[in-house]
Amino acid sequence: MQSSPFRTAKIFSQLLSLVERWRRRERGKSFQELYFVRSDPIAPQYHFPPAGECQQDSPESWCCRAEEMISNACYREAEICFDRALEAEPSNGRALAGKGFCLYKLGDIEKALSYLLKASQASPKDKILPNNIAICYCHLNCYREALQYLEKAQNLGLVSEALLNNKGYCLTKLNRHAEACATFKSALEASQEESVELLSNLAAALLKSGKPKEAVYYFDLALHLKPDEPVLLNNVAVYLAEQGRLDLALKCCNQALSLDPGNLTFLCNKGACLVLMGKYEEAFNCLKKVIAQDRENYHAWSIMAVAHQRMGDQDSALSCFNKSLGLA
8 A cells, every 4th residue: 555645755754854863963973872770669658557466367467468578579479468458448559559569570560550540549648659650651651641740749748869860760751851960969969878870860961961071070970989880881881982982982881781781772882882983793783683682673773774874875774764763
């Protein structure tokens, strides 16, 4: 079936936009990805009597048993206990929140979100629930919704460095980099000790804001605290590549990958660095490994397009651009 003229025009417009984005990146000598770190959900916190003091087989006693299991990281067993509580009282906010938390820890984000939303309806004044709902939305790439729930948690009185870190994370994903910088700085002020993750996030946000001199100050602080943190090394690699220090950037990419070999963002960035160095075959080896694991990784396809463009292979470049847009 032939495409309509409107669809063809839209696709052509998208291609032009992507090419222009590539040109801007080329002028800035960077088409690598910075890596921001989210904070984990906060475990549900209730002040009920211990399980032994509750009526046997009551929802409260099952919740107490479940929370003891959560403290020992036995999330599957805890979920079963929360299920028993919900059999007795389906609208029990404590059990709904706990089950949602367990499902998150077990990797079922969408189901976790559904239980946390039900828990929030049952316990509208609970300030931890909106924070945990927001983190689920982050995993689902719904950053506006996540930001709304983080602000709701703040309005309910939650004061937390983790909340501020996640708020900054959402703001970066929404390209609100100046606000993200201010939020990460607030998180550092709220932190009782210096956090490598926060320092790295702030430095990366400053880099996104076009403030490399300020960014390098926070990168230095973070490196002094933990020189072998892979996310930090990845972000330092992006900074070094932007400064044209490609040999050092590649060294940081390799260090990050040695610590976290399965991270596709790190592998993409190594490929991007190799493209900038003109080492196209090595770059293709990296990028093909990424695509073998994630066929829809638009970042890897766009870097491959840049490599083919630099090599003068326009047909392959266009094919990769199409794939980066999900058109082929």
